[in-house]
Ligand code: MLT
């Protein structure tokens with residue numbers, strides 16, 4: 001059974017251009033430079049039948065993303081092809097779109113215990129949504145033996161399977177005051193996870209990891225057995241935000257392995273042969289966003305593409 005994957009948003013938090021940023025990429029996108037097309041915030045949609053879709057991450061841009069994607073338009077007076085939502089974490093760029101999906105009651109939400117807690121006690125998105133209709137949360141357990149069968153509101157299997165795996169990660173910043181020092185120190189508690197999606201027969205595997213810090217053997221094996229890898233392209237260099245004066249945080253400090261440098265993602269991907277490889281969650285500070293940049297050329301020369309909003313992959 002083929003699986004269809006649509007990249008709804010290829011940018012990291014803030015989008016391109018970001019509201020308060022005048023860096024070269026944001027300025028060019030704002031000016032309509034064809035070398036730097038605008039990008040919306042991080043999300044993909046996955047379907048086995050083209051009728052019922054799993055939204056992976058609900059970005060604050062979800063309303064526009066759905067409007068621009070005919071496959072996701074309502075088919076009746078009150079209807080949406082979005083059968084369920086799965087979240088890789090509770091970051092603002094990945095979770096606040098749930099608030100946009102409130103009319104008629106939000107779709108079922110698949111997430112880890114840590115993400116559910118963040119959405120309940122931190123962002124309070126789930127309690128807020130509850131006043132628009134009952135919200136069903138279905139727990140994802142990283143590393144569980146059986147894949148999760150994705151089901152719509154009515155409990156019907158939509159033909160998509162989801163395996164969840166932990167990646168080294170930090171809690172969302174807004175959760176820090178609510179967590180103990182031990183909870184914060186546990187980088188594998190499920191604050192951020194990766195997804196391996198497939199059709200019901202286990203074929204057409206896509207690995208979706210918009211945030212990943214540790215590049216280890218188990219990730220390597222998982223990527224190698226996939227047909228498509230959509231992976232963290234947030235930062236080109238570890239100190240990109242510091243060098244430009246935009247922030248004091250390194251890429252790694254923000255929970256993202258940089259693309260370049262020793263132990264970087266591109267080096268890691270070199271030995272992953274087989275799958276198509278494309279970057280997602282690309283931050284507006286990343287110079288490779290410019291289509292005619294040397295950074296872009298160097299990524300593409302290594303067999304890795306930069307995904308863009310609207311990219312559609314059909315995995316046979
Ligand atoms: C991240 O994943 O680190 C975020 O995209 C940062 C942000 O939301 O600004």
Ligand code: MN
Pocket residue numbers: 012013042091093094281
């Ligand atoms: Mn993000």
Ligand code: ZN
Pocket residue numbers: 018021022023024025026027284285
């Ligand atoms: Zn910028």
